[in-house]
Amino acid sequence: MFDLRKIVRTNIKNLKPYSSARDEYFGEAKIYLDANENPEGTVNRYPDPYQRKLKAALSNLKRVAEEQIFIGNGSDEAIDLLFRVFCKPGEDQAMTFSPSYGMYSVSAAINDVELITVPLNEQFNIVKEAIEPILKRPQLKLIFICSPNNPTGNIVPISLIEEILQSFQGILVIDEAYIDFSATESLLSLINSYPNLVILQTLSKAYGAAGIRIGMAYAQKEIIELLNRVKPPYNVSSINQDRALDVIKNQLGFKENLTNIILEKERLFKALSDACKIENVFPSEANFLLVKCKGEASELYHQLLKSGIVVRNRSNVIPNALRITVGSKTENDELIKIMNQ
Numbered sequence: 500m501f502d503l504r505k506i507v508r509t510n511i512k513n514l515k516p517y518s519s520a521r522d523e524y525f526g527e528a529k530i531y532l533d534a535n536e537n538p539e540g541t542v543n544r545y546p547d548p549y550q551r552k553l554k555a556a557l558s559n560l561k562r563v564a565e566e567q568i569f570i571g572n573g574s575d576e577a578i579d580l581l582f583r584v585f586c587k588p589g590e591d592q593a594m595t596f597s598p599s600y601g602m603y604s605v606s607a608a609i610n611d612v613e614l615i616t617v618p619l620n621e622q623f624n625i626v627k628e629a630i631e632p633i634l635k636r637p638q639l640k641l642i643f644i645c646s647p648n649n650p651t652g653n654i655v656p657i658s659l660i661e662e663i664l665q666s667f668q669g670i671l672v673i674d675e676a677y678i679d680f681s682a683t684e685s686l687l688s689l690i691n692s693y694p695n696l697v698i699l700q701t702l703s704k705a706y707g708a709a710g711i712r713i714g715m716a717y718a719q720k721e722i723i724e725l726l727n728r729v730k731p732p733y734n735v736s737s738i739n740q741d742r743a744l745d746v747i748k749n750q751l752g753f754k755e756n757l758t759n760i761i762l763e764k765e766r767l768f769k770a771l772s773d774a775c776k777i778e779n780v781f782p783s784e785a786n787f788l789l790v791k792c793k794g795e796a797s798e799l800y801h802q803l804l805k806s807g808i809v810v811r812n813r814s815n816v817i818p819n820a821l822r823i824t825v826g827s828k829t830e831n832d833e834l835i836k837i838m839n840q
């Protein structure tokens with residue numbers, strides 16, 4: 500049976516978190532003389548350390564309890580905090596897959612945690628037999644699965660995820676940064692059934708708000724409480740909290756934009772499949788397309804750069820592959836034009 504107390508680092512379990520002025524009093528008062536703030540100005544007050552308004556809106560939208568939500572300075576902050584809460588530097592291990600999102604290995608290295616990187620197969624799927632013996636290791640505390648995966652664009656089947664959740668004694672993190680672009684449903688509702696599941700989402704992609712650095716971690720309240728303990732008290736600025744509320748409330752704009760991007764992706768998929776410089780376009784449930792070039796990927800990469808278009812060269816992880824974000828109609832037209840030259 501999964502036991503959260505067994506896998507939390509002892510120093511975090513025993514931590515007495517910093518108590519800010521806004522932790523000790525969070526009601527509505529007439530006069531605030533408790534936080535050494537300046538009485539003048541427009542952003543003179545410290546922000547709500549627990550982002551309550553934002554969580555209320557997310558709770559309503561996502562149908563999860565407010566105490567099941569953590570908000571970070573981007574989901575990258577949540578990734579770092581998960582290492583800090585669960586992995587003892589120099590001792591514990593984490594696992595992820597290759598190719599996948601680069602932040603998992605950077606965050607592991609910063610925290611001095613050994614990251615086991617299991618290669619995906621030719622179809623970019625997880626090989627169950629390859630991970631089974633690793634799952635049994637007592638030092639393995641964290642697993643990162645990105646679904647839809649960056650940069651391959653495919654979804655990890657729910658059956659495999661549930662199998663891991665049932666047998667693994669550590670924390671399974673599903674990074675759903677691209678889930679809104681996918682026809683597959685989010686696994687968010689599973690957090691109520693599994694005490695070892697963390698779901699990451701973000702406002703950086705489908706919500707079009709990468710600049711305000713808002714990432715969410717959803718899990719049962721015991722895990723959320725641990726993340727809150729370790730985070731910097733005021734990790735999300737009041738300006739960003741306000742903007743995030745506006746972004747979330749504009750569901751009509753969100754859906755319209757999402758439909759556009761998905762239509763543009765389908766158009767781009769066809770155009771790139773026909774382009775003479777491209778050998779193959781992989782199907783994608785995200786807002787990018789992974790393409791295999793006919794010749795050297797770096798050649799095409801530099802050709803595009805000369806025309807002012809930057810894409811991501813992924814040929815170090817997948818031979819001759821470029822990852823291309825779906826842009827606006829005019830941006831995509833320009834890309835297609837150059838691809839056909």
Ligand SMILES: *Cc1c(COP(=O)(O)O)cnc(C)c1O
Nearest residue numbers: 573574575600649676701703714
């Ligand atoms: C873009 C991306 C994120 C988003 O990170 P933020 O810090 O929230 O901007 C998270 N995970 C993956 C796999 C991504 O590609």
